Amino acid sequence: xxxxxxxxxxxQMLYRRSGRSGLDLPAISLGAWETFGGYRGEEIARACLYRxxxxxxxxxxxxxxxxxxxxxxxxxxxxxxxxMPRDELIISTKAGYRMWPGPYxxxxxxxxxxxxLDQSLKRLGLEYVDIYYAHRPDPxxxxxxxxxxxxxxxxxxxALYVGVSNFSGAQFExxxxxxxxxxxxxxTIHQPSYSLLNRTPEYDLLNHTRRAGAGVITxxxxxxxLLTNKYLGKEVPDDSRAxxxxxxxxxxxxxxxxxxxxxxxxxELAQQRGQSLAQMALxxxxxxxxxxxVLIGAxxxxxxxxxxxxxxxxxxxxxxxxxxxxxxxx
Ligand code: NDP
Numbered sequence: 001x002x003x004x005x006x007x008x009x010x011x012q013m014l015y016r017r018s019g020r021s022g023l024d025l026p027a028i029s030l031g032a033w034e035t036f037g038g039y040r041g042e043e044i045a046r047a048c049l050y051r052x053x054x055x056x057x058x059x060x061x062x063x064x065x066x067x068x069x070x071x072x073x074x075x076x077x078x079x080x081x082x083x084m085p086r087d088e089l090i091i092s093t094k095a096g097y098r099m100w101p102g103p104y105x106x107x108x109x110x111x112x113x114x115x116x117l118d119q120s121l122k123r124l125g126l127e128y129v130d131i132y133y134a135h136r137p138d139p140x141x142x143x144x145x146x147x148x149x150x151x152x153x154x155x156x157x158x159a160l161y162v163g164v165s166n167f168s169g170a171q172f173e174x175x176x177x178x179x180x181x182x183x184x185x186x187x188t189i190h191q192p193s194y195s196l197l198n199r200t201p202e203y204d205l206l207n208h209t210r211r212a213g214a215g216v217i218t219x220x221x222x223x224x225x226l227l228t229n230k231y232l233g234k235e236v237p238d239d240s241r242a243x244x245x246x247x248x249x250x251x252x253x254x255x256x257x258x259x260x261x262x263x264x265x266x267x268e269l270a271q272q273r274g275q276s277l278a279q280m281a282l283x284x285x286x287x288x289x290x291x292x293x294v295l296i297g298a299x300x301x302x303x304x305x306x307x308x309x310x311x312x313x314x315x316x317x318x319x320x321x322x323x324x325x326x327x328x329x330x
Pocket of ligand 1: 030031032033034035061062135165166191218219220221222223224225226228229230239240241242278295296297298299300302303304306307
C-alpha cells in the first residue's frame with residue numbers, strides 16, 4: 001500500500017470516552033449506510049474514508065445490510081480498510097434487520113447473530129470488529145439469549161465491545177439488567193437516532209445510558225441531510241439523497257416541507273453563531289454530556305471537511321438553547 005496518511009491526523013479531533021469504558025471515540029464518526037456501496041461507489045467511499053481518517057475520524061460504522069445489494073457496503077469498505085492501519089481504527093457492524101430468507105435471517109436469535117457476524121467479517125476482510133450491535137429490539141427472542149450470544153462473540157474474539165441500537169429506554173434498561181444478572185459483557189454503547197428534528201432520546205433514553213455508564217453515538221444527526229442548507233432552495237438537488245434514494249428514487253417526500261420552516265429558522269441561528277446549519281446541528285448533539293460521538297453520513301469529501309469544523313464551537317448559551325427549544329417545539 002502506497003497511500004500516506006496525514007501526520008497531523010490526531011491534532012484537531014476531539015476524542016471522548018464511551019461511558020465508563022476504555023473506548024475513546026472521535027466526536028465525529030462516519031457511517032456507510034446508503035452512501036458507500038449504495039448510491040456512492042468505491043472511488044468516493046475511498047476518498048471519504050481517507051479524508052476522514054486524515055482529519056482524525058477513527059471510527060467507521062457499518063451493518064450487515066448496508067449498501068445495494070445488502071452487504072455491499074461491507075464489501076466496498078472492506079477493500080478500502082485493507083489499505084488502512086487496522087489498529088488505529090474502530091470498525092462496527094450490526095445485525096437485526098432482514099439479511100437472508102427464512103427464520104434465521106433477521107432479529108436477534110443466537111443463530112442469526114453468530115452467523116451474520118461471520119458473514120460480515122468475511123465481507124469486511126477482518127478478523128474481528130471493534131463493536132458489534134444488536135441493530136433493533138426483537139419482540140420475540142428473550143434478551144437473555146441475545147445478550148449471551150453477544151457475550152459469546154466477545155469471548156471468541158470476534159468483537160471487542162457490545163452495543164445496542166434503536167432500543168427504547170426501557171428495553172435498554174432491561175438489557176443492562178440481564179448483562180448484570182448473568183455476569184455478561186456489559187453494553188459499551190447505544191446507537192439511537194437523535195437530531196434537532198428528533199429529540200426522543202432526551203426524555204426516553206439518555207438518563208438510562210448515563211446511569212448504566214454506557215456511551216451514546218447518535219445516528220442521522222443531520223436528519224439525513226435535512227439539517228444542512230441543501231434543501232433550502234426551491235429545487236431538490238439532483239445529486240442529493242432525496243433525489244437518489246428517498247421514496248425509492250422517486251424524489252422528495254412532501255412531509256419534509258413541514259419541517260423546512262423549522263430548518264430555515266435554525267439556519268438563521270446557525271448564521272448568527274458563525275456556523276453552517278450542519279455544523280450547528282452536530283455541535284448541538286455534542287453539547288449533551290451523554291453523547292459520545294455523532295455519526296454522520298457523507299456523499300462527498302467536502303461535507304466531511306465542513307462537518308468536522310463543527311468542533312470549533314460546541315458551546316451554546318442558555319438563550320440559544322431556549323430559542324432552539326422554541327423553534328423545534330420541544
Ligand atoms: P446524516 O444525518 O449525517 O445524513 C448524511 C447525509 O447528509 C449525507 O449523505 C449527505 O447527503 C448530507 N450531508 C452531510 N453533510 C452535509 C453537509 N455538510 N452539507 C450538505 N449535506 C450534507 O446521517 P445518515 O442518515 O447518513 O446516518 C449516518 C450513519 O448513521 C449511517 O451511515 C449509519 O452508519 C448510521 N445509521 C444507523 C442507523 C441504525 O438503525 N442504527 C439508521 C441510520 C443510520 P447527500 O447524499 O444528499 O449529499
